Amino acid sequence: MTQRIQKLSPLLANQIAAGEVIERPASVVKELLENSLDAGARHVQVDIEEGGSRLIRIRDDGHGIHPEDFGLALSRHATSKIQSSEDLAKIMTLGFRGEALASISAVSRFNLISATDKHGGWKIQAQGVIDAPELTPAAHPRGTTVEVRDLFFNVPARRKFLRTEKTEFEHIDELIKRVALAVPAATFVLMHNQRQIRQYSGANDEATLQQRLADLCGPEFAKHVLKIEAETAMMRLHGWIAEPTFSRSQADLQYFYVNGRVVRDKIISHAVREAYHDVLYRERFPAFVLFLEIVPEVVDVNVHPAKHEVRFRDGRMVHDFIRRAIHDALESLRPGVSRVAVTEKKVASAPVMKVQEQMDVYQVLGQPVGDVQHPHPAFGHLLPQVGEGKSDARAKDSHSTSPLPTRDLDESNSTSHFGRGATTHSLGYALAQLLGTYILAENNQGLIMVDIHAAHERILYEKMKRELLSGSLPTQPLLLPITLNLSEREVNTAENHAALFQQLGFQIERLAKESIVIRSVPALLATNAAEKLIRDMLADILEHNMSKRASEELNHLLGNLACRSAIKANHPLTLPEMNALLRDMEQTENSGQCNHGRPTWVQLDRKELDKFFLRGR
Numbered sequence: 266m267t268q269r270i271q272k273l274s275p276l277l278a279n280q281i282a283a284g285e286v287i288e289r290p291a292s293v294v295k296e297l298l299e300n301s302l303d304a305g306a307r308h309v310q311v312d313i314e315e316g317g318s319r320l321i322r323i324r325d326d327g328h329g330i331h332p333e334d335f336g337l338a339l340s341r342h343a344t345s346k347i348q349s350s351e352d353l354a355k356i357m358t359l360g361f362r363g364e365a366l367a368s369i370s371a372v373s374r375f376n377l378i379s380a381t382d383k384h385g386g387w388k389i390q391a392q393g394v395i396d397a398p399e400l401t402p403a404a405h406p407r408g409t410t411v412e413v414r415d416l417f418f419n420v421p422a423r424r425k426f427l428r429t430e431k432t433e434f435e436h437i438d439e440l441i442k443r444v445a446l447a448v449p450a451a452t453f454v455l456m457h458n459q460r461q462i463r464q465y466s467g468a469n470d471e472a473t474l475q476q477r478l479a480d481l482c483g484p485e486f487a488k489h490v491l492k493i494e495a496e497t498a499m500m501r502l503h504g505w506i507a508e509p510t511f512s513r514s515q516a517d518l519q520y521f522y523v524n525g526r527v528v529r530d531k532i533i534s535h536a537v538r539e540a541y542h543d544v545l546y547r548e549r550f551p552a553f554v555l556f557l558e559i560v561p562e563v564v565d566v567n568v569h570p571a572k573h574e575v576r577f578r579d580g581r582m583v584h585d586f587i588r589r590a591i592h593d594a595l596e597s598l599r600p601g602v603s604r605v606a607v608t609e610k611k612v613a614s615a616p617v618m619k620v621q622e623q624m625d626v627y628q629v630l631g632q633p634v635g636d637v638q639h640p641h642p643a644f645g646h647l648l649p650q651v652g653e654g655k656s657d658a659r660a661k662d663s664h665s666t667s668p669l670p671t672r673d674l675d676e677s678n679s680t681s682h683f684g685r686g687a688t689t690h691s692l693g694y695a696l697a698q699l700l701g702t703y704i705l706a707e708n709n710q711g712l713i714m715v716d717i718h719a720a721h722e723r724i725l726y727e728k729m730k731r732e733l734l735s736g737s738l739p740t741q742p743l744l745l746p747i748t749l750n751l752s753e754r755e756v757n758t759a760e761n762h763a764a765l766f767q768q769l770g771f772q773i774e775r776l777a778k779e780s781i782v783i784r785s786v787p788a789l790l791a792t793n794a795a796e797k798l799i800r801d802m803l804a805d806i807l808e809h810n811m812s813k814r815a816s817e818e819l820n821h822l823l824g825n826l827a828c829r830s831a832i833k834a835n836h837p838l839t840l841p842e843m844n845a846l847l848r849d850m851e852q853t854e855n856s857g858q859c860n861h862g863r864p865t866w867v868q869l870d871r872k873e874l875d876k877f878f879l880r881g882r
């Protein structure tokens with residue numbers, strides 16, 4: 266017999282809706298916090314008992330709910346945040362779907378107390394039923410308290426899926442952290458089973474903001490961040506990215522916000538990864554807290570019931586903007602360009618040459634040049650500081666080995682104790698080679714120690730990238746060609762990627778079904794390293810689908826080549842050789858880290874040295 270169609274009761278409809286939005290206690294906390302912030306709250310207290318399964322109570326000092334609106338606040342499809350579909354296109358609040366309170370109250374024992382002024386408030390209780398809840402007077406300062414007890418008491422299937430108290434609380438803790446990062450001016454207090462676990466005090470200046478970042482993301486992160494600030498007519502990106510030397514083994518310190526909302530987005534994570542891929546080993550993850558503000562008309566926030574995702578009208582533009590802003594900030598991490606100077610000094614006009622150089626890179630790597638923008642004055646300070654006159658010279662001399670003009674040396678140092686000419690170098694002058702591995706050098710501040718292999722690897726890598734782009738990676742024919750026995754699949758791969766190998770300076774040919782011959786190798790590469798490198802490259806190509814990430818892969822292969830060609834430990838260097846390496850480092854992009862993200866040099870300044878010897882105490 267055919268079943269007839271019936272309308273769901275409002276309670277059942279809301280419980281079904283809750284299935285999408287309310288997955289666990291942390292989802293309740295998320296929705297309630299968003300409501301508090303939308304109400305302009307500056308102080309929010311979160312009380313949790315038993316991981317949230319027994320109690321979630323959120324109290325705020327926002328504008329409160331009008332007594333006549335209590336019933337509406339709890340009904341689905343009722344909101345004070347939008348009225349028309351035009352409003353939907355330009356949402357600036359966190360909520361807008363009008364279903365959170367309806368959903369939560371359908372799956373818990375629910376209390377709402379709210380006051381719009383200090384003359385007392387009102388309260389309703391909705392215990393898993395929503396029809397005509399009774400309004401009673403209740404004492405409450407201006408603001409709102411929502412109490413959610415026994416979550417999922419009437420949805421046993423869901424309640425069964427709750428994890429341990431500890432796990433659920435960790436989710437809540439993490440969620441509050443995310444919200445607190447986005448709203449630094451607000452204070453958040455988190456209690457668990459009557460114990461205070463967190464207090465994030467509202468920040469109102471640079472120093473307290475820095476403190477809050479350290480509280481939320483750890484002091485190490487706060488110590489190793491670069492400030493990001495970039496802007497176009499449609500978008501602004503700001504926040505912090507970690508120096509590559511502070512990378513993570515997992516993607517656990519990555520926060521991205523679009524118009525104040527935490528989102529997961531493939532376009533964004535890809536852009537960040539691309540910006541970092543040159544300075545980070547591929548198994549490492551960058552750390553960042555970034556806020557994108559974008560005109561709301563070009564982003565759709567109504568994509569996911571829990572609003573975890575957004576859709577950009579022009580994803581490519583957003584992608585390129587983010588990648589460039591981060592890339593430029595990372596690139597400025599060179600010896601001699603101090604971090605403070607980079608982040609604080611404002612440069613009115615950015616060198617145009619740099620943009621041109623980037624365009625060349627995109628063209629060669631087969632990426633659309635598209636909307637390459639000239640650097641906006643607002644983020645000129647993210648670019649490396651370069652002498653204007655020299656940048657012109659560099660533009661003409663495209664064969665210069667330095668990718669960027671040498672930084673003008675600090676004139677005030679010209680009478681230093683070095684007495685070696687009118688200027689000094691930021692990495693100073695070599696004194697000795699230590700343990701076969703490090704250069705010891707002296708500069709104005711004190712002692713410099715350089716990891717020879719790591720530094721040389723970076724220099725070679727950047728040099729090879731430039732040569733690759735200009736098609737001039739030098740190659741060296743072999744007097745005795747090398748024959749390699751491989752699997753048929755590897756031989757096919759080698760054949761299919763012959764052009765790529767050629768670009769890198771290898772000339773290889775198929776010899777038989779299961780062998781190839783190498784006729785020439787990159788000039789930089791030691792001949793005996795060629796065989797292993799080719800085998801590794803083939804394995805790499807087979808494992809990571811090359812065609813998908815060609816430019817990334819190419820750079821990875823170059824990185825490999827650089828690593829194998831760089832000076833090895835215990836290779837004795839003369840002082841002039843060491844000084845030449847130091848000078849190269851000063852002129853090389855990204856030379857603060859090797860290709861794997863390890864630092865290439867450290868400075869011990871006079872203060873630190875004095876400390877060792879307890880001087881001046």
Ligand code: ADP
Nearest residue numbers: 300304338344345360361362363364365366409
């Ligand atoms: P939405 O946030 O999508 O509008 P909700 O179901 O979360 O939907 O909330 C419904 C309405 O209740 C909101 O539009 C708002 O007017 C009101 N409201 C909820 N929480 C608060 C709060 N903490 N302070 C003030 N108003 C609130």
Ligand code: MG
Nearest residue numbers: 296300360365
């Ligand atoms: Mg809401």
